[in-house]
Amino acid sequence: MSALKEVTLDNTKQCVSSEDFKQGMSALPGTVNIVTTGSEQNKAGFTATAVCSVSDNPPTLLVCLNRGASVYKAFENAKSLVINTLDAGQDNLSNIFGGKAVMPERFTQGTWGTLVTGAPVLEESAVSFDCNIVEMKSVATHDVIICEVVGIKQKEQAGALVYYQRAYHHLG
Amino acid sequence: MSALKEVTLDNTKQCVSSEDFKQGMSALPGTVNIVTTGSEQNKAGFTATAVCSVSDNPPTLLVCLNRGASVYKAFENAKSLVINTLDAGQDNLSNIFGGKAVMPERFTQGTWGTLVTGAPVLEESAVSFDCNIVEMKSVATHDVIICEVVGIKQKEQAGALVYYQRAYHHLG
Numbered sequence: 265m266s267a268l269k270e271v272t273l274d275n276t277k278q279c280v281s282s283e284d285f286k287q288g289m290s291a292l293p294g295t296v297n298i299v300t301t302g303s304e305q306n307k308a309g310f311t312a313t314a315v316c317s318v319s320d321n322p323p324t325l326l327v328c329l330n331r332g333a334s335v336y337k338a339f340e341n342a343k344s345l346v347i348n349t350l351d352a353g354q355d356n357l358s359n360i361f362g363g364k365a366v367m368p369e370r371f372t373q374g375t376w377g378t379l380v381t382g383a384p385v386l387e388e389s390a391v392s393f394d395c396n397i398v399e400m401k402s403v404a405t406h407d408v409i410i411c412e413v414v415g416i417k418q419k420e421q422a423g424a425l426v427y428y429q430r431a432y433h434h435l436g
Numbered sequence: 437m438s439a440l441k442e443v444t445l446d447n448t449k450q451c452v453s454s455e456d457f458k459q460g461m462s463a464l465p466g467t468v469n470i471v472t473t474g475s476e477q478n479k480a481g482f483t484a485t486a487v488c489s490v491s492d493n494p495p496t497l498l499v500c501l502n503r504g505a506s507v508y509k510a511f512e513n514a515k516s517l518v519i520n521t522l523d524a525g526q527d528n529l530s531n532i533f534g535g536k537a538v539m540p541e542r543f544t545q546g547t548w549g550t551l552v553t554g555a556p557v558l559e560e561s562a563v564s565f566d567c568n569i570v571e572m573k574s575v576a577t578h579d580v581i582i583c584e585v586v587g588i589k590q591k592e593q594a595g596a597l598v599y600y601q602r603a604y605h606h607l608g
Contacts, residue, residue: 268476268550277588278552285495288588291563293596295464304440316488318500319576323457328490378440380450391463404491416449416460424465
């Protein structure tokens with residue numbers, strides 16, 4: 265009953281292109297976050313679904329950032345960042361931080377404060393993780409940024425914004 | 437309008453315990469996957485939401501695994517693994533691979549085959565990523581396993597299983 269056999273389904277790929285991979289990834293719901301760094305004069309941020317829990321001791325998250333992204337320079341030598349997890353219905357915030365708007369324009373949406381590190385915290389987020397950057401590890405086209413959580417702001421009641429099958433979905 | 441100020445919301449933590457972190461993470465929907473390795477005689481697998489896209493060139497994913505988990509030994513020296521993303525309604529598969537059942541018992545649920553690497557592929561998954569392990573990086577209590585995708589099996593029509601607010605949710 266549990267023997268392994270060759271998969272004979274039609275829809276398999278044994279040579280995986282970038283497009284095949286993106287098509288595969290579209291089947292994985294991704295929670296939408298705005299990742300920010302900097303302070304009042306040089307704040308920067310981008311929309312990311314590539315955020316992942318690593319450990320609860322010490323509380324550790326990671327986020328992946330394309331080294332070719334225009335926002336990369338702002339993170340390259342940063343000491344801290346905030347992962348702001350969006351609430352249901354915050355599609356507009358996701359769009360502006362995932363689009364071409366210049367940094368000051370992005371931060372005209374939402375209410376922004378600070379918590380521990382001084383990096384921008386979105387007051388309307390479902391939850392925000394204020395982090396010290398522990399390490400940046402280069403993997404293929406991206407840096408995997410490993411972060412220790414030093415402050416949390418969480419709404420008492422919130423939903424979630426999920427990107428799935430190339431569209432937004434609201435949970436909660 | 438975009439000035440940063442100290443966040444004055446009630447629900448903030450400036451000293452983050454493991455429990456605070458878990459409470460924060462419960463607000464992030466996590467897609468449920470079964471991560472497998474080995475071949476017929478020594479197959480092993482566990483349930484994971486800590487899976488994340490890294491790059492599409494080459495197609496690269498990562499998964500985090502607790503070094504204290506009983507399944508860790510099976511992955512420690514593995515050359516390949518499969519990330520099997522569950523379809524809506526596959527709560528039972530998630531539960532058995534996330535519970536205490538011994539490995540052979542886990543694989544009595546579902547239909548298992550192989551694709552490129554020989555590691556176990558779940559035929560009923562929404563999508564399965566067959567991967568070569570590129571690197572394992574130790575971070576706090578966990579290893580971050582970096583994987584290059586060499587085969588994909590994808591259902592034509594599938595939903596997704598999401599863990600959120602400490603419960604299962606079905607998408608699609």
